[in-house]
Amino acid sequence: MQIDTIVNARWIIPVDPDGAVFEQHSLAIDNGRIIDLLPIADAQSQYQAATVTELPRHALLPGLVNAHTHTAMTLLRGIADDLPLMEWLNNHIWPLEQQWMSEAFVRDGTDLAIAEMIRGGTTCFNDMYFFPEVTAHQALQHGMRASVGLILIDFPTVWAENSEQYIEKGLALHEQLRHEPLLSTPFAPHAPYTVSDQPLQRIRVIADELELPIHMHVHETGHEIELAQEQYGQRPLRRLEKLGLLTPNFMAVHMTQITKDEIDLFSRSGAHIVHCPESNLKLASGFCPVAKYLDAGINVALGTDGAASNNDLDMFGEMRTAALLAKGVANDASALPAHTALRMATLNGARALGLEQEIGSLETGKAADCIAIDLQHLETQPLYNPLSQIVYAGSRQQVTDVWIAGRQVLKQRQLTSIDSDDLQNRLTEWRQRLES
Structure with a gap:
């Protein structure tokens, strides 16, 4: 089956059910929505994706x-x-x-x-x-x-x-x-x-x-x-x-x-x-x-x-x-x-927010709002429980990739829709005004 995106991750943490952590799993995304969550081997045999993202060091979880x-x-x-x-x-x-x-x-x-x-x-x-x-x-x-x-x-x-x-x-x-x-x-x-x-x-x-x-x-x-x-x-x-x-x-x-x-x-x-x-x-x-x-x-x-x-x-x-x-x-x-x-x-x-049918967990039918966290950093090693490590030792600096409704808005730590240099210039102007 031809789809838009496959994300292969070391771990997927769907949030629902509580505490669940799936190892070596894939998230299949098409038209901005999650269509499947399954083992990587099964995803490779069932889907052909226009974009495949490999995350061998990462946990994938809802935005x-x-x-x-x-x-x-x-x-x-x-x-x-x-x-x-x-x-x-x-x-x-x-x-x-x-x-x-x-x-x-x-x-x-x-x-x-x-x-x-x-x-x-x-x-x-x-x-x-x-x-x-x-x-x-x-x-x-x-x-x-x-x-x-x-x-x-x-x-x-x-x-x-x-x-x-x-x-x-x-x-x-x-x-x-x-x-x-x-x-x-x-x-x-x-x-x-x-x-x-x-x-x-x-x-x-x-x-x-x-x-x-x-x-x-x-x-x-x-x-x-x-x-x-x-x-x-x-x-x-x-x-x-x-x-x-x-x-x-x-x-x-x-x-x-x-x-x-x-x-x-x-x-x-x-x-x-x-x-x-x-x-x-x-x-x-x-x-x-x-x-x-x-x-x-x-x-x-x-x-x-x-x-x-x-x-x-x-x-x-x-x-x-x-x-x-x-x-x-x-x-x-x-x-x-x-x-x-x-x-x-x-x-x-x-x-x-009344949006639990749309976002908040990685489930079939929901919008593909998801984030990837690199857990191979020294600060989150050694790793025994990915979920616990994210909450108690992880940091936002370890977020590498972000998708909202299937659109990638952060790719390898780079924003895809915001010009950082232009934003910095505007912020400098505001600081000068507010300090005056």
């Missing part, structure tokens, strides 16, 4: 899903480090955004983020930022899969004047993009402390009608809880429940401040949690009790947050940090094993 980003904020990487969240936002980030926010800012910051994520094995990101139409355009231009958030916030910005205009512009973008196979468009209200009841109620109704996810920062810090109790007389999660937002289409990002009753409430709702361990640690926001969430049957995905508060978009780092931190918080070395960390970074993220 990583970064379930919470602010991609354009890569241009603010390293600005105002070592500060708590609200001081960081109010005194540094928001003033800079007010001064510099533009289509060009979002274009160049998104290009940098996409380049960094592809080189780090991320094939899908879930974004929340202004000028989402620019983010969508850049993702399409570079062949990147993206969940482009329809931002909503009460106060005016250069992109919209009020909540009504945010919603109108978001709906127009959804209509424009709804047939793009690489893009989806969840609503992205910023946080309970920046979005009032009326616009939240409106997007809940629209999201139900259009079957769109909702992506929101929730219970990120203790200060947020205090503000909510002063303003609304209740904790944010209870307010969101009363507004009807806690459904299987809801993604709550951070969730570091939580009670047992709230865990039970959240579990019953079927909503998802996006854990951003390194950003939470850097901003001293608190500890997300991941083991308790998993025990309660809650789907937990992983995100990096923006590069201004992390300071990278490295999902390998997030996997390792998530696994180690969960063990320490739970006082249990088995609280979050390696295979669960990998699932959080792949299939759980896809599930949170």
